[in-house]
Amino acid sequence: MLGSYLIVAVGFWVLILIVLPQLSMFDYSFRYNLPPAEIGTEKDVYTTSNYGHFFQGNEGNPDRLSVFGMETDIPFNQIGMSVFFKTIVAAVFVTLFDLLLCYPLAYYLGQSKGGGFVRSLVLLLIIPYWVNEILRAFAFRIIFGATGVINTSLVGLGILDAPFDFVREDIALYAGLGYAYILLMIFPIYNAIESLDHNQVEAARDLGSPWWRIHWRVVIPFAKPGIVSGCTMVFMLSAGALAAPQILGGPSSLWFTQIIYQWFNTGGNWPRGAAYAVVLLITCIIFVLAMMRIFKVKMGEIGK
């Protein structure tokens, strides 16, 4: 009874709410951007021009692809592509930053025996997430602003002569993104480390191991599924983030999602936006699968 309910519920969720919308987006990405009257007419045919646009830019684009410094005469979407790669690299950076920040914390939470204290720490981590994402992003803007608490104290302490523009330098953006997904990194690692028998840590120490080798040989291999699971979520979500880049990004910086958003919204070109989104999605999936292959983690382990 419960079993069949679960199958129906999960099936509905996966099929109706995930697969079908994504498939229709995928379908959109291969169509021309036609006025409503022409949809369904003989003009409404499949095309790869939207993907072509991602690589080559608008017609008459003066930029050319260069391979190892050799300029070819293939047009190249310089701006779109550089934003795309910058987004991927920045998402990797945010992921690594969160990992470095969260691993020690998750280790401490997972291995310490002090129940009540740890529980209140976890609660303190969760409560800020009751505040909505946009509000948190604006709060970061205030903190990192010219008259924000950070600049005021740095100037007040005499460390800086003039306020530093954290927003222009994208520091506010990276901090905001890193902060936004911290819990998604901590909890999977915490879960994994919590089930690690502390005697193993002590055994390694007793056998002469310095602390870093204990982590390298005993704790990290054990926590690997949790680490990969956390990294995957943080990477996917920061590569696909929109609110934080909109609010915290510097005037000159653009996140790839913002370009997608522009095509959908201000550009009014849904097929092109869909194509861009598909490119981002597929790239992220390939990247994550490649990382899982490199670190020898199986898909099944992540679900643990």
Add this chain to the structure above:
Amino acid sequence: MSAGIGVDLDSIWIRFGEFVAVRDANVEIKGGEFFSFLGPSGCGKTTILRAVSGFLEPSEGQVRIGGKDMRGIGPNLRPTALIFQNLALFPLMKVWENISFSLEVKGASTAERRKRADELLEMIALNGQGEKLVHELSGGQRQRVAIARALCANPDVLLLDEPLSALDLKLRQHLRTELRAIQQQVGITFIYITHDQGEALTMSDHVAVMRAGVIDQIADGKTIYDDPSTAFVASFVGENNMIRGKVKSVNNGDVVVDTNRLGTLAGRLSPGAKEGLQAGDDAMMFIRPEAMHEAVDDRLAQNRIRATVIHEEFEGQAYNVFMEGDEGKEIKISLVNKGQARFFPKGETISLEYDPAQAVVLPAGEIASE
């Protein structure tokens, strides 16, 4: 055997807040000896082991290994290796990697580690099992891998925290012999923690019996069993019939006790007793089940007890007979099975006799709870 590295505990106190886990422990463990700490759970024996291995520092007193004060020296730098109660083998490493982990830490080459692991695998009779993962081994095999892993670190002192407790009886008895043999072979000091008196008595050169943070007696197994120092030791180590009473007379170690429910009985003050006895003192007399047998006649004497058979239990190597004295005091006796028929019918009253030299009298004190 070479004189190995000894361990001295010098006036050790260990406190956790208000709670005193170990109270003024003074132990001298000679190099190359098999030394056991025996006591019920929560008596502080594991705490002492952790203080020797370096996972905690005593609140007061000194731990010396090979005469050297160990204060401030972490577990990774002490010449000790610990075998954990649950073994704590690394599940994601192969057996040979587990064994040679201490060499990996020292930066040894793979070939060297492999060679040493193979040597140790041969010693523990697990040749060719190095490539397996830990979970592919049986309980007894894992046990031996844990020993090999600890020995690979070339410790001067091997610390064992109830490593056999999770195994079944047959395997446990087998590994006892094996552990003792390994200890003789490598000649290093073994410190063994257990709540199982059988393990402690069979393997150890010396045993320290602990109760609630206090060491009651340190002696060889036979002395612990025959000449206990306190009522606790007498009641904890092995089985005993405990008989309460008041001392009637003391004459050069021979003690006569007016027991509460079994009349006047003769015994002797344990040579190991911490305190002496005087007439009128509260005393406890301990008579082992195997120290009593059926008397040849019904004559009454100060080494005889009349009791009625309640039931009889056949244990294989012995019969255990549960009886009741005239005033309801329970008595258990144990008779070696020499092929005789069961001859204690229920309800029959029998006169039991014992040698007063085997009836140990001690000042009344705390006894081990069942």
